Amino acid sequence: MGSIQEVAPQLTNGTTGGANGMALKLQNNRAKTIVDAAFKGKYGIAAVCCYNVEAIVATVRAAEAKRSPALIQLFPWSIEYADGLLLHAAAEAATNASVPIGVHMDHAQSPDIIRRAADLGGFDGIMVDMSHYEREENMRLSRELVQYCNARGIITECEPGRINGCEDGIQDTEGMEEILTTPEQAEEFVGLGIDWLAPAFGNVHGEYGPRGPQLDFPRLHSIAAQVGDRVRLVLHGAHEKYFQGELIGKCIEAGMAKMNINGPVAEAYCRVGAKLVGKVPLTKVIEEQTLAMQKVIEENMDWLGSTGKA
Numbered sequence: 583m584g585s586i587q588e589v590a591p592q593l594t595n596g597t598t599g600g601a602n603g604m605a606l607k608l609q610n611n612r613a614k615t616i617v618d619a620a621f622k623g624k625y626g627i628a629a630v631c632c633y634n635v636e637a638i639v640a641t642v643r644a645a646e647a648k649r650s651p652a653l654i655q656l657f658p659w660s661i662e663y664a665d666g667l668l669l670h671a672a673a674e675a676a677t678n679a680s681v682p683i684g685v686h687m688d689h690a691q692s693p694d695i696i697r698r699a700a701d702l703g704g705f706d707g708i709m710v711d712m713s714h715y716e717r718e719e720n721m722r723l724s725r726e727l728v729q730y731c732n733a734r735g736i737i738t739e740c741e742p743g744r745i746n747g748c749e750d751g752i753q754d755t756e757g758m759e760e761i762l763t764t765p766e767q768a769e770e771f772v773g774l775g776i777d778w779l780a781p782a783f784g785n786v787h788g789e790y791g792p793r794g795p796q797l798d799f800p801r802l803h804s805i806a807a808q809v810g811d812r813v814r815l816v817l818h819g820a821h822e823k824y825f826q827g828e829l830i831g832k833c834i835e836a837g838m839a840k841m842n843i844n845g846p847v848a849e850a851y852c853r854v855g856a857k858l859v860g861k862v863p864l865t866k867v868i869e870e871q872t873l874a875m876q877k878v879i880e881e882n883m884d885w886l887g888s889t890g891k892a
C-alpha cells in the first residue's frame with residue numbers, strides 16, 4: 583500500500599497486471615465514465631436499486647426525461663432469484679437508452695456471488711463488500727476479487743470501515759461495531775486498484791435516528807484529500823428524507839459523485855400496488871407503478887444536479 587506518489591495514475595488504476603487492452607477496457611467502462619464526468623462537473627449520479635423490470639424501465643425513463651446519466655443497481659438477490667435474467671434486461675436497457683446508463687451490483691458480500699455475477703456478463707461495476715469481515719480478511723478478499731472483476735472489464739467499489747443499517751437482501755451489520763473510515767484505510771483500498779470508495783463517516787442505511795444524520799464532514803474531507811482524484815467517493819445511506827438540497831450539496835462539494843437511491847423507489851412501487859391491485863387491470867397497475875418510481879427518481883436527479891447533464 584504505497585504512498586500517493588507510488589500508486590499508478592488514474593489511467594491504469596486497477597490494471598496493475600499491465601495489459602494495455604484491459605486498461606483501455608476499464609477506461610472505456612460506461613459506469614466509470616458516467617461517475618468520472620459527475621465528479622468533474624460537481625454533480626451526483628443517482629444509482630437506483632432495482633428489484634424488477636419495472637424499476638429498470640422507470641430508471642431509464644427518468645434518465646431520458648431529465649436528460650441525465652444514471653446507474654441501474656442490482657443486489658445479489660437478483661442473481662439468486664433469477665440468475666442473469668434481470669441483469670441482462672438491465673444491460674440491454676442501458677445499451678438502448680438515449681442517455682448514458684451503466685449497470686452496477688450493490689453490496690456483493692460473498693466471493694462466490696461476485697465471481698458468478700462477473701462471469702454472467704452485463705455488469706459494468708460490482709461492489710466488492712467484504713466489510714462484514716474483520717479488517718485483514720476484508721483486505722485479502724477484496725484484493726483478490728478486485729483483480730477478478732478487473733480482468734473481466736468490470737470496475738469495483740469497496741467499503742473500508744463499515745456502514746451500518748440494513749438494506750433488502752443485504753446482511754445486516756447490526757451488532758457488529760460501526761467502523762468509521764480513516765484516510766489511512768482509504769489509502770490501503772486505493773492500493774487495491776478500486777475505482778469507487780464508499781466511506782463510512784456517520785452515514786447509515788435506511789432511516790436515521792431521531793437526531794437525523796450526524797455526519798463527520800471533517801473526516802470525509804480528510805478522506806477526499808487523501809485519495810485525491812484516483813478514486814471516486816460514493817454515498818450510501820442517502821435517504822431522500824434527509825438528503826436533499828443543502829446536505830446533498832455538501833456531500834457533492836466534498837467529492838461524492840454517486841448516491842445510492844433505494845427505499846423511496848421501492849416504497850412508491852408498493853404504495854401504488856397496494857392502492858390499485860384488484861381495482862384496475864394488471865397492465866394499468868404496472869404502468870402506474872413504473873410512473874410512480876420514475877417520479878421519485880426524477881426528483882432525486884434534480885437534487886443531485888444531474889438533470890440536463892446527459
Ligand SMILES: [Zn+2]
Nearest residue numbers: 787818819842
Ligand atoms: Zn449501501
